[in-house]
Amino acid sequence: SLAVDRIRSLSDQHPKPSNIHFQYGTAGFRTLGSILDSVMFRVGILAALRSKKLDGKTIGVMVTASHNPEPDNGVKLVDPRGEMLESAWEVHATVLANAPTTDAFIEALDTFVRTLKIDLSKPAKVVYARDTRPSGPALISAIEDGINAMDAEGRDAGVTSTPVLHYLVRAINTKGTKDEYGEDSEEGYLRKLTVAFKKLVAGKPAPPPLLIDCANGVGAQVAHKLAEHLGDAVRLIPVNTATTTPGALNNSCGADFVKTSQKLPPSLNSQLTAGQRGCSLDGDADRLIYYYMDSRNQFHMLDGDKIAALVAAFIVDLTKAAGLDDQIKVGIVQTAYANGGSTKYLSERLPVKCVPTGVKHLHHAAEKYDVGVYFEANGHGTVLFSPESLEKLSSYEPSTPAQSTALNHIINLTQLINQTVGDGLSDMLLVEVVLSHKSYSGEEWDSSYVDLPNRLVKVVVADRNIFRTEDAERRLISPPGIQAKIDELVRRYEGGRSFVRPSGTEDVVRVYAEAMNRTQADELAFRVAGLIY
Numbered sequence: 437s438l439a440v441d442r443i444r445s446l447s448d449q450h451p452k453p454s455n456i457h458f459q460y461g462t463a464g465f466r467t468l469g470s471i472l473d474s475v476m477f478r479v480g481i482l483a484a485l486r487s488k489k490l491d492g493k494t495i496g497v498m499v500t501a502s503h504n505p506e507p508d509n510g511v512k513l514v515d516p517r518g519e520m521l522e523s524a525w526e527v528h529a530t531v532l533a534n535a536p537t538t539d540a541f542i543e544a545l546d547t548f549v550r551t552l553k554i555d556l557s558k559p560a561k562v563v564y565a566r567d568t569r570p571s572g573p574a575l576i577s578a579i580e581d582g583i584n585a586m587d588a589e590g591r592d593a594g595v596t597s598t599p600v601l602h603y604l605v606r607a608i609n610t611k612g613t614k615d616e617y618g619e620d621s622e623e624g625y626l627r628k629l630t631v632a633f634k635k636l637v638a639g640k641p642a643p644p645p646l647l648i649d650c651a652n653g654v655g656a657q658v659a660h661k662l663a664e665h666l667g668d669a670v671r672l673i674p675v676n677t678a679t680t681t682p683g684a685l686n687n688s689c690g691a692d693f694v695k696t697s698q699k700l701p702p703s704l705n706s707q708l709t710a711g712q713r714g715c716s717l718d719g720d721a722d723r724l725i726y727y728y729m730d731s732r733n734q735f736h737m738l739d740g741d742k743i744a745a746l747v748a749a750f751i752v753d754l755t756k757a758a759g760l761d762d763q764i765k766v767g768i769v770q771t772a773y774a775n776g777g778s779t780k781y782l783s784e785r786l787p788v789k790c791v792p793t794g795v796k797h798l799h800h801a802a803e804k805y806d807v808g809v810y811f812e813a814n815g816h817g818t819v820l821f822s823p824e825s826l827e828k829l830s831s832y833e834p835s836t837p838a839q840s841t842a843l844n845h846i847i848n849l850t851q852l853i854n855q856t857v858g859d860g861l862s863d864m865l866l867v868e869v870v871l872s873h874k875s876y877s878g879e880e881w882d883s884s885y886v887d888l889p890n891r892l893v894k895v896v897v898a899d900r901n902i903f904r905t906e907d908a909e910r911r912l913i914s915p916p917g918i919q920a921k922i923d924e925l926v927r928r929y930e931g932g933r934s935f936v937r938p939s940g941t942e943d944v945v946r947v948y949a950e951a952m953n954r955t956q957a958d959e960l961a962f963r964v965a966g967l968i969y
């Protein structure tokens with residue numbers, strides 16, 4: 437049974453602030469770091485219970501608020517294969533986090549354990565990590581109290597990126613099996629990626645040095661180590677690496693800044709020269725946005741949609757070259773935020789599915805393809821190879837040297853790509869491989885299709901929960917009547933598209949609009965926003 441006395445005395449040290457409702461949303465719990473202490477303690481307990489429920493498999497806990505401002509923090513759980521927590525448990529997490537007192541919490545725990553028939557005698561293992569936020573250490577110690585309250589085994593993975601933590605969870609749980617994912621350490625991760633990368637670019641001319649904007653976050657630390665492992669294979673130049681400067685994290689830099697403002701971070705202005713390319717990570721290094729300066733010193737952004745198009749075409753080419761194209765089919769998963777230009781371009785070539793916002797939706801849809809390429813426009817994404825495809829790759833006998841080369845490339849890609857979750861650095865290496873194989877500059881990559889001008893605005897409303905959507909969030913079903921008005925507005929704009937949905941991570945409603953030119957896209961977005969104030 438539960439060690440009620442121990443849980444009680446530890447829980448009393450982590451009281452829930454009154455008048456605050458916590459919600460496990462698309463990115464876990466996320467709010468101001470200063471009010472998350474009780475949530476962290478309870479998440480530590482929940483992680484241990486999830487581990488027991490899954491027969492002692494290791495569960496991951498990541499403390500980060502990604503691209504959000506420095507005072508924010510957050511926490512999310514990672515399931516044994518390195519994927520996001522099963523949806524049903526998001527509700528349990530929310531219930532436990534909101535029990536107002538220690539007594540209420542213990543009662544909720546007891547009900548939870550009985551309802552889910554969790555066998556408390558099973559072992560429990562939890563691995564946890566945090567990003568560079570100043571609120572991190574105290575929040576980690578609250579999680580450790582939760583883990584100790586359950587007498588579970590905790591492993592501190594220290595300060596590292598979100599994708600490394602996901603990798604670790606999968607590596608730990610597959611250790612010694614035929615599906616072994618890699619050595620269960622950050623070093624093991626770096627080695628796995630860089631060994632595959634070096635094989636993939638062997639014999640190719642070294643690409644020009646690559647600027648990486650690390651958003652002054654944990655990506656800086658991982659990028660530095662990655663650079664050492666890569667040596668001359670590609671020279672990385674990490675910038676915005678001030679992880680200890682107060683207020684610097686995600687401030688006018690990073691992938692979210694670039695995607696949202698469609699501008700180069702001012703700190704890179706003098707560094708990115710004509711013809712050069714660079715990229716930005718977000719605060720926990722799971723997102724990636726590329727860009728380049730053209731010969732006239734114009735900035736061009738290459739977002740998640742452009743990455744998806746580049747990578748999917750490359751994998752299709754390789755399956756053809758290997759003679760596997762009728763056995764291994766590539767498919768794409770996007771959300772409503774994908775640029776209409778990309779959706780048109782991709783659906784003329786490959787199957788494309790649109791799903792609601794949130795990595796778990798993209799991930800699960802991508803699992804249905806032989807090779808599923810999923811990216812959010814904001815640069816979060818990866819490529820999944822189905823178990824059947826991996827099987828085919830390992831048993832296939834190529835009939836020519838050219839087929840054999842292509843087959844090896846695909847196999848190396850399965851090692852280079854972090855298949856647990858979107859991974860800014862792994863995706864960056866993937867992009868570099870494709871550019872190197874195709875001898876593409878940023879400009880040539882960009883030329884596949886033209887992005888439609890678009891505008892994303894946030895609207896603060898009294899209650900965002902009254903906004904409900906259907907059709908992968910592309911249409912509003914509530915409040916009634918608004919969708920008809922949006923449709924009517926959209927009809928007046930050539931190439932117009934717009935949709936409204938409540939954010940899952942912020943207390944706002946988002947409005948997205950696209951049209952044939954900048955002014956029209958802005959105008960449409962603001963007129964639609966005017967409908968929902």
Ligand code: NG1
Pocket residue numbers: 462463502773793794795812814816938939940941942946
């Ligand atoms: P919300 O706040 O639900 O729009 C944002 C991003 C998502 C996803 C999540 C998780 C946009 C428009 N939305 O979700 O794509 O990345 O955060 O971090 O970029």
Ligand code: ZN
Pocket residue numbers: 502503598718719720721722723
């Ligand atoms: Zn992130």
